[in-house]
Structures are given as structure tokens and as C-alpha cells.
Amino acid sequence: MAKKKRDKGQAQALTKKQIARNKRVARQQRTIWLAVASVTALVLIVLAVGLVQEYVLAPRQPVAVVDGKVISRAEYQKRVRYARWYLDSIAQNLMLEQSRYDPNDESQQFVYQYLDSQLQQVQQQQLSVPGQVLDDLIDEALVRQEAERRGLTVSGGEVQLTIEQQFGYERNPPEPTPTPITTTTAITPTTPVAPMTKEEFDTNYNEYINTLTSALQDFSEEDFRYTIEQSLLREKLAESLAEEVPTMDEHVHAYHILLETEEMAQEVLERLKAGEDFSALIDEYSQGEETVNTGGELGWLAKDQSGVLVTLVEAAFALQPGEFSEPIQTYQGYEIVTIDERQSERPLDEATLNSRQTQAIDDWLTQAREEADIERDWSPEDVPAS
Numbered sequence: 001m002a003k004k005k006r007d008k009g010q011a012q013a014l015t016k017k018q019i020a021r022n023k024r025v026a027r028q029q030r031t032i033w034l035a036v037a038s039v040t041a042l043v044l045i046v047l048a049v050g051l052v053q054e055y056v057l058a059p060r061q062p063v064a065v066v067d068g069k070v071i072s073r074a075e076y077q078k079r080v081r082y083a084r085w086y087l088d089s090i091a092q093n094l095m096l097e098q099s100r101y102d103p104n105d106e107s108q109q110f111v112y113q114y115l116d117s118q119l120q121q122v123q124q125q126q127l128s129v130p131g132q133v134l135d136d137l138i139d140e141a142l143v144r145q146e147a148e149r150r151g152l153t154v155s156g157g158e159v160q161l162t163i164e165q166q167f168g169y170e171r172n173p174p175e176p177t178p179t180p181i182t183t184t185t186a187i188t189p190t191t192p193v194a195p196m197t198k199e200e201f202d203t204n205y206n207e208y209i210n211t212l213t214s215a216l217q218d219f220s221e222e223d224f225r226y227t228i229e230q231s232l233l234r235e236k237l238a239e240s241l242a243e244e245v246p247t248m249d250e251h252v253h254a255y256h257i258l259l260e261t262e263e264m265a266q267e268v269l270e271r272l273k274a275g276e277d278f279s280a281l282i283d284e285y286s287q288g289e290e291t292v293n294t295g296g297e298l299g300w301l302a303k304d305q306s307g308v309l310v311t312l313v314e315a316a317f318a319l320q321p322g323e324f325s326e327p328i329q330t331y332q333g334y335e336i337v338t339i340d341e342r343q344s345e346r347p348l349d350e351a352t353l354n355s356r357q358t359q360a361i362d363d364w365l366t367q368a369r370e371e372a373d374i375e376r377d378w379s380p381e382d383v384p385a386s
Contacts, residue, residue: 169201242357265327
């Protein structure tokens with residue numbers, strides 16, 4: 001029986017060999033696609049991990065930990081950028097003001113040189129921003145912790161009032177005091193300067209915030225107000241610490257002989273060692289009208305007496321009544337100190353008490369830094385490029 005001829009359009013049946021080959025090709029293609037999919041997935045995972053590390057984990061990593069309070073990398077970088085922007089603004093204003101003066105004009109040289117010295121100070125501060133910001137953030141954490149222990153807080157109203165004052169706006173400006181007119185007074189008409197209005201303040205403040213937040217994309221108005229709040233909190237802590245400064249302390253009653261040369265000082269020292277009277281040698285040798293008029297009396301001195309050289313105070317406190325010091329070189333010449341009385345408790349004079357009260361916050365911070373558990377995880381890589 002003759003075989004039927006196949007139509008040209010009818011597919012030929014595949015042989016076993018062809019079927020096997022097609023299956024092998026299909027398996028190879030699946031393997032390739034799986035490999036490509038795996039590599040793609042791995043790349044995506046790596047990218048995702050990198051993005052998470054850069055934008056989520058890295059900003060949260062601490063640059064320091066203060067008694068358990070984390071100072072994050074993001075917080076640190078934000079403050080560094082703000083400090084740079086703030087100092088740049090000051091530098092630009094100083095340069096603009098300086099450009100209005102001629103350094104070759106003798107009548108303007110003083111102001112020009114003063115502005116130049118201010119500009120150099122700002123430029124020096126710019127170089128130390130990364131380290132200074134870290135120190136400031138650590139101090140802020142310490143201040144906040146101590147303020148919380150003392151129940152010190154800052155309200156939003158206090159922040160707002162401070163901002164208004166910084167911008168020159170007074171809610172209740174004082175009434176101008178009229179100048180008394182007498183027959184001998186030369187009257188020069190003057191135009192009074194109108195106080196800033198609320199509308200002017202709002203305009204100036206909004207312009208400032210817009211400039212700030214445009215220049216620093218990650219710095220908000222809330223961040224700006226936070227810096228004001230932190231400053232006020234430190235002021236309140238400083239006031240609280242100042243109230244705790246003792247008003248009484250040990251004092252010595254001191255005198256000194258002021259001499260022009262070292263040779264004269266040695267001569268006086270030998271005569272003192274020979275038993276001559278200190279007050280008599282003051283009258284004979286001491287230089288300077290003030291020293292002569294006061295009989296060489298330095299008065300009652302505390303250990304950090306305001307207005308008296310530290311070297312003289314230290315020398316006086318090292319003595320017992322009737323003893324005298326070796327010659328001490330000062331900017332005035334050479335001085336020999338003695339004391340005639342010592343009191344363990346005596347009221348501090350106003351200037352010295354004020355000085356100690358002002359110093360109280362710095363002394364407290366020094367001690368707090370030593371006692372706190374501070375971990376610094378900062379590295380140069382944490383400093384933002386811009």
C-alpha cells in the first residue's frame with residue numbers, strides 16, 4: 001500500500017533526537033534566566049542595603065553618646081552645616097562693611113583694622129567648626145540633663161520673645177525721655193528713630209528663615225528655634241548655678257613693694273631678710289603714684305581676686321602673716337608681697353563675686369564632662385563635605 005504524501009503545510013514530526021535537543025536548550029535558557037534573575041536580585045539587594053545604610057542607618061549612627069543620650073550623625077551634620085552658614089554670613093557682612101573704609105586713609109585705618117581682626121577671628125572659627133560643634137552638642141546634652149534634674153524649662157513664649165529682641169523688635173518700647181531744656185542748652189533738632197513694628201519684624205524674620213532654609217535644605221525653622229531654646233536653657237542653668245556660689249571665702253590682707261629693676265628687688269629682699277620693716281621699705285623704694293599713695297596696700301584678697309594679678313594673689317596666699325615673698329616679675333616691674341592678716345570667712349567684694357558667678361557654668365561643665373559617661377564615636381568621615 002503506497003504511503004500518503006504529506007501536505008507541504010503540515011509540520012513534520014520531530015525525531016527523538018530533536019526533542020531531546022530542544023529540551024536541553026530549554027533547560028539551558030531557564031538556567032540562564034535564573035542566573036540573570038539571581039544576579040539582578042543580588043544587585044538590587046546590594047543597592048537597597050547601600051541606600052538603607054546611607055540614608056537610614058548611617059544618619060542614625062552616633063557620633064557621641066552622653067550618659068545614654070545619643071547624638072546622631074544626622075544631628076551633628078545638620079549643626080555643622082548651620083554653623084558654617086552662620087559664620088559665612090558674618091564673614092560676608094564684615095567684608096562688606098570693611099569695603100566701605102580705605103586702609104590708606106589714616107582717619108579710617110583704626111576701623112578697617114578692627115574689622116580685619118574680627119574677620120580673622122571668624123575665619124579661625126570656621127576652621128574649628130567640626131570639632132567645636134561636637135563639643136557644643138555634648139555640652140548641650142549635659143546642660144539638658146542637669147536642667148531636667150533641676151526642673152528648669154524654656155517655654156515657646158520665651159523663645160519667641162528672645163527672637164524678637166534679637167531682631168530689634170520690642171513689644172512694649174519704652175517712652176523716649178525728653179531732654180531737659182535750659183537757657184545754656186544748644187538745641188539741635190533730631191528726627192526720632194521709629195521703633196520696629198510687628199509687621200516689620202514678621203517680614204524680617206520670615207525673610208531670614210526663608211534664606212536659612214533655602215541655603216540648608218535639612219535645617220528647618222524648628223531647628224533654628226531649638227538653638228534659641230538651648231541657649232536660653234544654658235542661661236537658666238547659669239543663673240541657677242550662680243545663686244549657689246558662696247558669698248564668703250578665705251581672704252588675706254596684703255601689701256606689696258613695686259620696684260623698677262631686679263637689682264633693686266634683690267636689694268630690698270636682703271634688707272627684709274635682715275629684719276627691716278616692710279612698710280618703711282615701701283616708703284623708701286616703692287614706685288608708682290598709686291602704690292605710694294596707698295602705702296603699698298593691696299587690700300583683702302580672695303583666691304581669685306578681681307583686678308589683681310594672679311601671680312600676686314597666689315604669692316600672698318602662700319604666706320603666713322609677717323612673711324614676705326621672693327621678687328615677682330610682672331608687667332609693672334618687680335614686686336615683693338607680704339600679708340599681715342588672714343581670715344577664713346570674709347564677704348567677697350561685688351566684682352569678685354560677680355566673676356565667680358559668671359565662671360560657675362564653665363566650672364560646672366568642666367566637672368560634668370569629667371564625671372559623665374561620654375563615648376565619642378566621631379571620625380573625620382562624619383564631617384559633611386558641604
